[in-house]
Amino acid sequence: MSIRINLTSIFVDDQARALAFYTARLGFLPKHDVPLGEFRWLTVVGPDDPEGTELLLEPDNHPAARTFRTALADDGIPAASFAVDDVYATHAALAAQGVRFTQDPTPMGPVVTAVLDDTCGNLVQLTAAT
């Protein structure tokens, strides 16, 4: 038996804004964009692995989703974590574009991590192995 993670999702409060942030700011590539009534089936992939795991930018219209996300963001807890080559360089580049970080790059044992605000209701962690 072989099982793989082909899709994971993150709740966003605005799909259009999320697509803009995740592509123009974070550098993901659009993969699927299928109209589904009021919302879209909207996924992005990493630029180095377009056939890899898709990230679904999922509408947060379920009331519990907002409560949950607000509580996580309040305590600074990321809703997702992405790998980069160099957290310090990525932080510098994104901060220069106005991206807000709740945690600047910090060595945490075997990794360096930073946490940013995705402007769509989530905090996102960046990590790189040291």
Next chain:
Amino acid sequence: MGDVFQAIADPTRRLILDELAERDGQSLFELCGRLAMRHGVGLTRQAISQHLALLEDADLVHSQRAGRTKLHHLNTRPLRGLTDRWLHEREE
């Protein structure tokens, strides 16, 4: 207002103050990460949160909202003059 001596009596709370002294303005998530990764503190997030509440009650930590996230700041003012009552020069 909580008692400052009681607040700093606990080693975990002193570590929290150490970490805030190194970088002021941290979320609960970052503090938990630092305590776990740097100091091997295996406490739950709720336990750290309670320690922070006690430090806030003693006015050693101030929390402030930055966007969606609550950040914790070190306030050293209550520590100043803490031992004056014993250190002032005694008149013979």
